[in-house]
Amino acid sequence: xxxxxxxxxxxxxxxxxxxxxxxxxxxxxxxxxxxxxxxxxxxxxxxxxxxxxxxxxxxxxxxxxxxxxxxxxxxxxxxxxxxxxxxxxxxxxxxxxxxxxxxxxxxxxxxxxxxxxxxxxxxxxxxxxxxxxxxxxxxxxxxxxxxxxxxxxxxxxxxxxxxxxxxx
Numbered sequence: 245x246x247x248x249x250x251x252x253x254x255x256x257x258x259x260x261x262x263x264x265x266x267x268x269x270x271x272x273x274x275x276x277x278x279x280x281x282x283x284x285x286x287x288x289x290x291x292x293x294x295x296x297x298x299x300x301x302x303x304x305x306x307x308x309x310x311x312x313x314x315x316x317x318x319x320x321x322x323x324x325x326x327x328x329x330x331x332x333x334x335x336x337x338x339x340x341x342x343x344x345x346x347x348x349x350x351x352x353x354x355x356x357x358x359x360x361x362x363x364x365x366x367x368x369x370x371x372x373x374x375x376x377x378x379x380x381x382x383x384x385x386x387x388x389x390x391x392x393x394x395x396x397x398x399x400x401x402x403x404x405x406x407x408x409x410x411x412x
Contacts, residue, residue: 307353314347316381316390317374323393327403343369356382 321340324333346369347354354360361378364370377387393399 307350310347310350310354313354313378313381314344316387317341317344317347317377320377320387320389323390323399327393327399327406329398329402339369343374346370354378 317340321337321344324337324340328334328337346367350364350367352360352363354364356379361375364378365372365375377389380387
């Protein structure tokens, strides 16, 4: 004879239903090698395997000058984002953010030499304007665009209004 706190399978209930799991409740897993599966995604990943491993294993460099340039372009991006006046300012903020990130992952140190700047110009996203800003940074340790943002009365006004009222 069963007690009241036992259910049909013999496990005790303590206010909620509990059941024993039977072997047929959990489906058996079948292991297959990726090479045996005919799937477009798997075959494409196998073809790109070395490229994916290289991207995953990419480690940021520790070139101090590149990090300073990255911080410079990150600051320019932040200025465009903080006080947008034109429709293109949000796009410029995004592109300067991308450039800032790419400086961190370069495999060479950017210096004030023609060889280094030519090599930088071959990297995607680094156009004539960015190269000119890098040259200016090497010469003056600052950038004219940052000075313009800090002196422009329209941008200062917009920045102050955004600080008061928040993002529009």
